[in-house]
Amino acid sequence: SERITPLGMAMARLPLHPTFAKMCILAWQQQQLSLAAGVGDADAAAQLLDYCIALVAGMTVQEPFIRPSTSMLSVSGNDGANKTGHEEEEEEEEEAAADDDSDGDGRVRATRRGSGRNGKNDERARSRLLRELADEEANEMSPEGGDVAASAEDAAKSAEDAAAAAFEERMRAKRQAAANAAAAAHAKFRHPLSDALTQLRATGAHAYVLQSVGAAGAVNFCKSHYLRARAMREIQQLRRQLHGIVHSGLGSLTQPAVSAEEDAVAEASGASGDAAEAATAVEEEEVAQAQAPEGATSSSTNGKRATSGTAAPKRPPFRMALPPPSEETETLLRQLLAAGLLSNVAKRATPEQAAEVFASMPVGLRKLLTPYFSAATSLSEPLFVHPRSSVASSDPALAPAWLVYHEVLHSKRPYMRGVTIVSDAWLADLAAGTPLCTLDPPLDTPAPHYSLAQDAVLCSRVPVFGDRAWRLSPVLRPLP
Secondary structure, three states, X not given: OXXXXXXXXXXOOOOOOHHHHHHHHXXXXXXXXXXXXXXXOHHHHHHHHHHHHHHHHHHHHOOOEOOOOOXXXXXXXXXXXXXXXXXXXXXXXXXXXXXXXXXXXOOXXXXXXXXXXXXXXXXXXXXXXXXXXXXXXHHXXXXXXXHXXXXXXXXXHHHHHHHXXXXXXXXXXXXXXXXXXXXXXHHOOOOOOXXXXXXXXXXXXXXXXXXXXXXXXXXXXXXXXXEOHHHHHHHHHHXXXXXXXXXXXXXXXXXXXXXXXXXXXXXXXOOOOOHHHHHHOOOHHHXXXXXXXXXXXXXXXXXXXXXXXXXXXXXXXXXXXXXXOOHHHHHHHHHHHHHHOHHHEEEEOOHHHHHHHHOOOOXXXXXXXXXXEEOOOOOOOOEEEXXXXXXXXXXXXXXXXXXXXXXXXXXXXXXXXXXXXXXXXXXXXXXXXXXXXXXXXXXXXXXXXXXXXXXXXXXXXXXXXXXXXXXXXXXXXXXX
């Protein structure tokens, strides 16, 4: 259908990428539903939208983490033959990380494989050390006798090789120590279910320091926790801007009212509090009547009233520091991420599919990688979780069955970035009413039954999701 949905009309009010606009609108509607139902206080309800805005800001800026490289240029000329599986994994991670550190036009930042200012300084220091050692050996050489000269030359070369090896070992240890320190610092923020929530933790900690001790203290915090100070500053600035944009665009909308049919679906699926049900909460007439002039911040400034007869709420003040989200709020945020990234759902490959993928892969990597397939057939190749994802695991048995990803990075193989683990039970509700999900005919078993609370006959139906027609777990729906 070419008919614009209420959600689409609301999304048009925000000058954001559709993914981010949808996430913000669903968070705002869930907030309004909580306030209308009297669940919790206004501050707690408003925090869901604040967390969502922080997520969007982090996903826009991307990669605030500094990850020192452990690789370095070698003078031995080793071509990498006969690598073990672990060495191949490290090479995979280094190569993916190097691409991960590239900016938008494909140029690579200074952290890639010892390049940039630090890499040049290391090479200059090594060259200077080798020259000094060679000069010392030359001074000790006797000018008499060819055998003596040859012996001295061999000794000089041997000393040069030994010095080069010692220098490489010192630099390798130094870089490994930096990488270990960065990993330990980043582990404080790691969320095992989502890269976005990992970044949200870093954003929240930085915001608290920024508010408590100021910009100088925030810079020191970034140094000690291996965060890019400029990226973190941009995230906080973008949070403030998005706060104004979202509340200006949505502040004059009336509180959504969920229809009886939508209530029945929510209760039957056990997701009455999910962000999915907020997607259809705004009535068309309300959205049309709520179109505010450009630059308007709230209806209280121009005298407009909501259709319910109550004034739309004023824009809440921006809060820099946010308390850590509760486990329940984190689940809602993962549902918001799934709703915004529905076209980027990926499913773990079956054992048969994995065997076919691994047939063309080195033996060492087969035990370290888990292939996935995107719900969109436009991406026919197998995908892999990025090695630096907080969701990544070296044990395929622990790999999640379902996830969503923000983007695909094409390196030695296609890696998913911005990964969040989701439940297939969410997908049917989040994709309801979209071309992404259809329902099979009602199942005979279990038999349809009447729900007194819903005042409807409910039946079990199997959702079919995505271009690959993945069959999800049965859900309860009103009998057609």
